[in-house]
Amino acid sequence: MAVLSLPLTFQNSFWTQDYRKGLEVLYAQLEQSVAENSEIVAFIRARAAAESAIAATLATPARGASVFDDDDGASLLMAFRGLKEESLTQGKAHETVANELQAKVADPFEQWAAGYKERIHASKANLLDGWMYTYELSSEEVMKLKNDYLNKTRRADEAEDDARFAPITHPVGDQYTTSPKLVPHGHHASPRAPTRQATMSERITQRLKEFRLNATSSPAQEHKSEVTFDADEEERTTPKVDKGKGRAIDGDVTPQRVVSPPPLDPPLPRRR
Secondary structure: OOOOOOOOOHHHHOOOOOOHHHHHHHHHHHHHHHHHHHHHHHHHHHHHHHHHHHHHHHHOOOOOOOHHHHOOOOHHHHHHHHHHHHHHHHHHHHHHHHHHHHHHHHHHHHHHHHHHHHHHHHHHHHHHHHHHHHHHHHHHHHHHHHHHHHHHHHHHHHHHHHHHHOOOOOOOOOOOOOOOOOOOOOOOOOOOOOOOOOOHHHHHHHHHHHHHHHHHHOOOOOOOOOOOOHHHHHHHHOOOOOOOOOOOOOOOOOOOOOOOOOOOOOOOOOOO
């Protein structure tokens, strides 16, 4: 099976867990740049020296007697003198180039390279030997404290488990008094068996079971409330109005009972 690898980026290829290796790689490249600066300065000075040598060679005439001193012709002599003057001119030009390379290129660049080298060394000493060293000491101290905390926590958990589940080895009661509530002197009671206490989850489960049993045994009775409207109440309390002259009144009205007229003759006396 092929190994899965992420694409190389600055985040997953440069920094490491200890940060020191990445910084060492960075400062190694910077040290290489310091060496490259020195090589550039050496090349420029060598070129300036070559230009100076060419200028000196062109400017120095050939020693000894010249055969053109006995020449009667003028054209060849004038051409030869022109070549000499051209060589002197080129020698001066090469000398100017050599001076400019030394004064305007090599010296300023060498001065900047020296300052750059000092800054790199100071930064390396400050970062690697100062901050990184302090960071590593602090990391070791933190790891030591973390391990101590984990060990103490583990020992505390083990002690709690031992205290909860371990059997009782010593007898219960006071062996020096004869209180009726305590074990008499010389009597060794058998150790009690360890009892396991219910955990929080078991207590919650038991409580939920009790709620369910109570809910199924006594169901809640729903009481329906009667709803009355104001319109019905007004119809009950509002009297019926007669519309006059034999007209019907609103709603159904129960007719009143008609009383018979009183008798015209006086009542007869009672029989004795």
